[in-house]
Amino acid sequence: MGSMESSIGQLAELGAKVVVPATAVGDVTTFARLADSCGGLFSAPGSEQS
DSSP, X not given: OHHHHHHHHHHHHTTOEEEEXXXXXXXXXXXXXXXXXXXXXXXXXXXXXX
């Protein structure tokens, strides 16, 4: 999940708050849940598998 972690770090530097860290969903995908500076939730999808 290296690239995902990098993206999450960049989003956090821009003011996003990590609500759910990068999480693998079986062997299908990864995702993270973040909140913007106004509290709006959004997901960061990924497809990297280890």
